[in-house]
Amino acid sequence: xxxxxxxxxxxxxxxxxxxxLRVGLLLVVALLGLxxxxxxxxxxxxxxxxxxxxxxxxxxxxxxxxxxxxxxGVLLANxxxxxxxxxxxxxxxxxxxxxxxxxxxxxxxxxxxxKKMTAKGSKLIPRKIKDRMTLRDATLVESHRLDMPGVMxxxxxxxxxxxxxxxxxxxxxxxxxxxxxxxxxxxxxxxxGSIVGQYGVEKSYDRHMRGxxxxxxxxxxALGHEKxxxxxxxxxxxxxxxxxxxxxxxxxxxxxxxxxxGAIVALDPNSGDILAMASRPGFDPNxxxxxxxxxxxxxxxxxxxxxxxxxxxxxxxxxGSTFKIPMAVAALETKTMxxxxxxxxxxxxxxxxxxxHDWKASGHGYVDLHNALVHSCxxxxxxxxxxxxxxxxxxxxxxxxxxxxxxxxxxxxxxxIMPSTAWKQKAKNEQWLPGETISAxxxxxxxxxxxxxxxxxxxxxxNDGVNYRxxxxxxxxxxxxxxxxxxxxxxRGKINAKPETFRVIKDALADVVTxxxxxxxxxxxxxxxxxxxxxxxxxLRTGPEENIPKKFRDHAWFVAFAPVESPKIAVAVLAExxxxxxxxxxxxAKEVIETYMKLTPxxxxxxxxxxxxxxxxxxxxxx
Amino acid sequence: MINRxxxxxxxxxxxxxxxxxxxxxLGIGVLSIYSVTHGHQSGTAPYYLKQLIWIGLGVAAFLVxxxxxxxxxxxxxxxxxAVILLMLIFVxxxxxxxxxxxxxxxLGPLNFQPSEFAKLVLILVLAHYYSKAPRVGWLQRVIVPxxxxxxxxxxxxxxxxxxxxxxFVAVYAAMLLMVGVRSQALGFILLFSIMLFPFAWExxxxxxxxYQRQRIMAFVDPGYDPAGKGYHxxxxxxxxxxxxxxxxxxxxxxxxxxRFLPEGHTDFVFAVFAEEWGFLGVLVLLTLFVALMWLSLExxxxxxxxxxxxxxxxxxxxxxxxxxxxxGMTAGMFxxxxxxxxxxxxxxxxxxxxxxxxxLLLNVKRKRLSLFY
Numbered sequence: 004x005x006x007x008x009x010x011x012x013x014x015x016x017x018x019x020x021x022x023x024l025r026v027g028l029l030l031v032v033a034l035l036g037l038x039x040x041x042x043x044x045x046x047x048x049x050x051x052x053x054x055x056x057x058x059x060x061x062x063x064x065x066x067x068x069x070x071x072x073x074x075x076g077v078l079l080a081n082x083x084x085x086x087x088x089x090x091x092x093x094x095x096x097x098x099x100x101x102x103x104x105x106x107x108x109x110x111x112x113x114x115x116x117x118k119k120m121t122a123k124g125s126k127l128i129p130r131k132i133k134d135r136m137t138l139r140d141a142t143l144v145e146s147h148r149l150d151m152p153g154v155m156x157x158x159x160x161x162x163x164x165x166x167x168x169x170x171x172x173x174x175x176x177x178x179x180x181x182x183x184x185x186x187x188x189x190x191x192x193x194x195x196g197s198i199v200g201q202y203g204v205e206k207s208y209d210r211h212m213r214g215x216x217x218x219x220x221x222x223x224x225a226l227g228h229e230k231x232x233x234x235x236x237x238x239x240x241x242x243x244x245x246x247x248x249x250x251x252x253x254x255x256x257x258x259x260x261x262x263x264x265g266a267i268v269a270l271d272p273n274s275g276d277i278l279a280m281a282s283r284p285g286f287d288p289n290x291x292x293x294x295x296x297x298x299x300x301x302x303x304x305x306x307x308x309x310x311x312x313x314x315x316x317x318x319x320x321x322x323g324s325t326f327k328i329p330m331a332v333a334a335l336e337t338k339t340m341x342x343x344x345x346x347x348x349x350x351x352x353x354x355x356x357x358x359x360h361d362w363k364a365s366g367h368g369y370v371d372l373h374n375a376l377v378h379s380c381x382x383x384x385x386x387x388x389x390x391x392x393x394x395x396x397x398x399x400x401x402x403x404x405x406x407x408x409x410x411x412x413x414x415x416x417x418x419x420i421m422p423s424t425a426w427k428q429k430a431k432n433e434q435w436l437p438g439e440t441i442s443a444x445x446x447x448x449x450x451x452x453x454x455x456x457x458x459x460x461x462x463x464x465x466n467d468g469v470n471y472r473x474x475x476x477x478x479x480x481x482x483x484x485x486x487x488x489x490x491x492x493x494x495r496g497k498i499n500a501k502p503e504t505f506r507v508i509k510d511a512l513a514d515v516v517t518x519x520x521x522x523x524x525x526x527x528x529x530x531x532x533x534x535x536x537x538x539x540x541x542x543l544r545t546g547p548e549e550n551i552p553k554k555f556r557d558h559a560w561f562v563a564f565a566p567v568e569s570p571k572i573a574v575a576v577l578a579e580x581x582x583x584x585x586x587x588x589x590x591x592a593k594e595v596i597e598t599y600m601k602l603t604p605x606x607x608x609x610x611x612x613x614x615x616x617x618x619x620x621x622x623x624x625x626x
Numbered sequence: 627m628i629n630r631x632x633x634x635x636x637x638x639x640x641x642x643x644x645x646x647x648x649x650x651x652l653g654i655g656v657l658s659i660y661s662v663t664h665g666h667q668s669g670t671a672p673y674y675l676k677q678l679i680w681i682g683l684g685v686a687a688f689l690v691x692x693x694x695x696x697x698x699x700x701x702x703x704x705x706x707x708a709v710i711l712l713m714l715i716f717v718x719x720x721x722x723x724x725x726x727x728x729x730x731x732x733l734g735p736l737n738f739q740p741s742e743f744a745k746l747v748l749i750l751v752l753a754h755y756y757s758k759a760p761r762v763g764w765l766q767r768v769i770v771p772x773x774x775x776x777x778x779x780x781x782x783x784x785x786x787x788x789x790x791x792x793x794f795v796a797v798y799a800a801m802l803l804m805v806g807v808r809s810q811a812l813g814f815i816l817l818f819s820i821m822l823f824p825f826a827w828e829x830x831x832x833x834x835x836x837y838q839r840q841r842i843m844a845f846v847d848p849g850y851d852p853a854g855k856g857y858h859x860x861x862x863x864x865x866x867x868x869x870x871x872x873x874x875x876x877x878x879x880x881x882x883x884x885r886f887l888p889e890g891h892t893d894f895v896f897a898v899f900a901e902e903w904g905f906l907g908v909l910v911l912l913t914l915f916v917a918l919m920w921l922s923l924e925x926x927x928x929x930x931x932x933x934x935x936x937x938x939x940x941x942x943x944x945x946x947x948x949x950x951x952x953x954g955m956t957a958g959m960f961x962x963x964x965x966x967x968x969x970x971x972x973x974x975x976x977x978x979x980x981x982x983x984x985x986l987l988l989n990v991k992r993k994r995l996s997l998f999y
Contacts (some may be wrong), residue, residue, distance in 0.1 A: 036912055042902060043908070051868040054868035
């Protein structure tokens with residue numbers, strides 16, 4: 004097997020062929036050598052010049068971020084060009100001299116400029132020294148740029164919110180990607196300096212809106228100035244969002260709260276569309292989308308009013324008497340009470356050693372369910388709560404979405420608490436006390452809710468138990484295909500209760516407004532049903548309301564829907580430290596509802612205008 | 627086996643020269659990889675360290691191939707080819723994608739590239755085929771081996787991996803030439819047309835309009851240079867050219883250090899080397915390669931049987947092809963196809979495969995000296 008099978012002559016032939024192969028090898032390598040000699044010796048100086056003076060760099064082209072519109076196509080967020088000052092340290096000859104020049108020219112803080120220039124990082128990546136420059140400053144720098152090698156002005160895309168503080172909590176703001184975010188898989192294709200949504204729908208819909216970066220190759224001269232550029236890969240613009248809010252209603256809701264702290268949520272019970280979601284105090288997303296100084300940031304974070312907190316979805320408050328709505332449903336459905344059976348209220352409810360007061364010290368006398376809701380009789384609900392027990396109450400509360408996040412498209416939504424014996428065992432490792440059931444029955448104690456949950460709850464009641472997930476985004480416009488993708492409403496099933504139950508309760512809620520605790524919500528325009536509530540902040544009271552420091556005063560609640568006959572809008576108002584709901588919160592809800600009824604018929608809905616806005620998207624940023 | 631080994635002479639001066647050449651080229655590779663990637667990486671192990679690990683594995687592969695008997699190896703040629711084909715099929719469906727091509731199989735933390743190993747297996751297959759029986763006539767000499775090559779070639783082109791596909795064709799052509807076809811001229815034309823391809827290409831390629839080139843390149847290898855603007859080719863040419871006679875010195879290559887040159891540690895490592903060491907360095911590297919090929923051809927011509935000679939010729943042809951095409955492409959002589967520079971470019975599969983091939987070559991030489999048994 005060792006010798007080959009082929010004939011000797013053929014094997015011998017191999018040597019001749021190998022000789023030719025050797026000659027071929029030498030020939031080809033010689034040609035390679037010749038080519039390299041040509042490149043390195045003959046044309047060497049030319050290429051050396053190119054490598055030193057005409058450096059070609061691959062530069063990222065930032066995509067245009069998707070725009071945000073309200074339900075009728077009113078622009079809420081776009082991109083505008085802005086000038087930023089960059090310094091390429093590699094090209095800077097005398098750093099201190101440059102700092103001096105910039106300080107003289109633009110009046111910048113020399114310490115801050117120095118800090119930015121000496122921060123860790125590559126000398127080859129341009130550093131942003133100042134953003135949002137005025138046109139005047141930018142021109143000034145451009146006219147001096149020959150004296151300041153390494154300095155460049157870049158036109159960048161800056162996120163802009165034309166409405167300022169309007170809908171700030173919903174829209175959110177954008178900012179440079181953080182080091183932590185860069186590690187996460189969802190930001191895989193991004194890089195240091197990428198702009199991403201940091202709050203609101205800017206954050207929750209970031210993937211849709213951010214688009215895809217492109218690339219261009221840029222030749223720069225020895226001073227770092229761009230000489231020639233060619234696009235290698237076009238950036239892909241992000242998708243546009245159409246929100247469910249009506250910005251006119253949103254503005255009204257925000258103005259109604261004014262300087263007070265609180266939240267107003269209005270939604271369409273027939274779809275879950277959030278029509279307005281106001282939270283006060285607010286912030287200007289234009290400011291937060293810029294580079295903030297540490298001082299500015301600390302000021303915002305440490306503000307006592309916590310302006311970054313979206314009270315509508317993140318604020319958790321005891322529901323107070325508004326909780327009597329699901330309690331009433333529970334009482335009828337469990338047959339704890341019939342609509343006609345009564346409870347005698349003498350102004351207090353004795354349980355064990357403790358007397359639980361009614362808000363009306365003289366009592367309401369004999370009350371049925373209707374009157375208990377209309378006049379918000381506490382004793383009636385103490386009684387039925389005691390009869391049902393906390394776990395039955397919790398079951399109904401959960402059916403109405405309490406104790407869990409609604410799933411609205413906003414980051415960090417809070418879920419509130421719907422307590423039960425199991426919850427207390429788990430959360431506090433303690434036994435449920437019978438007295439706690441009585442507090443819970445009127446929405447005090449451990450029960451907490453968000454205004455968004457309450458708006459959804461009252462909407463569900465108005466809609467005879469049919470429930471939709473509250474939503475903020477109704478359509479996404481795909482920029483690449485030009486298709487407008489309408490997102491369907493998200494049904495969340497139906498509360499299992501008799502139509503009769505809802506009829507009885509809605510009747511009572513209508514009477515709350517016509518002759519009960521919320522006559523201040525009575526409207527000449529539309530029939531309104533609602534329920535007041537007062538969330539206790541401090542347990543101990545001394546003297547009349549006016550004498551208590553404001554921060555210990557109760558929160559005012561009002562939840563409502565309208566028109567009573569065929570509900571189109573459900574509203575929840577929470578005004579912090581504003582006392583009784585009927586006096587302060589109810590008029591606000593009425594204003595919101597009346598505004599909304601007057602707004603219809605509406606201006607034409609969503610249009611697919613591709614040419615709108617976004618010239619700023621073509622701007623460039625060095626990577 | 628041990629007895630047999632002791633029968634043979636140990637390392638002679640030929641072996642030492644041979645191994646010294648390999649070590650010198652590997653050293654140039656590690657140095658260039660170190661130069662271009664130092665300081666750029668954080669977190670993972672630096673490339674030059676990983677390359678040293680690949681070289682360690684390559685040494686093991688080299689020793690195994692050297693110590694075994696190529697006659698035994700050749701007997702496993704067909705089953706090995708079947709396994710490689712299955713892997714190539716697997717890679718099409720389950721492989722890891724990088725830069726638009728599916729070439730890798732993930733093995734734990736490692737990515738294994740079967741197309742590299744396919745080249746060596748193909749050499750074994752063809753050498754085995756031709757030496758097993760006298761192959762006469764067009765059918766047996768050309769068509770049947772051609773059909774053997776075809777499935778592997780098609781699977782590799784499908785990935786797409788144009789570079790490995792071309793190597794397949796080159797190996798086939800070289801083997802065909804060595805066994806001789808009826809018209810020898812045909813074989814020479816085939817081989818030389820592949821070798822001279824770069825020069826002919828420049829004439830044709832240079833005359834095309836930009837958009838025509840882009841279309842051709844987009845057709846041939848869509849993932850490599852997405853815009854077809856010749857960014858890689860231009861940067862590589864600037865890097866090599868600006869090295870001039872003496873080079874810019876270690877770490878001095880602005881093109882590679884400032885990251886204008888992409889893939890500096892893999893396919894374009896030659897440009898990094900040429901920029902930092904200049905034309906003199908290039909001459910040294912080319913001389914090392916030529917000397918290695920020369921010694922390899924020496925082994926081929928002194929092989930004691932046809933199987934050994936064909937194996938040696940196949941391996942030399944494959945290495946020559948990769949060296950010429952890689953340097954030619956970095957020097958801007960013809961379009962960029964992803965072929966690494968043997969023993970120099972960073973890459974596990976290629977390094978191990980190349981060193982295994984060189985081990986096999988030395989095995990052919992060792993057997994020549996052994997007694998009949």
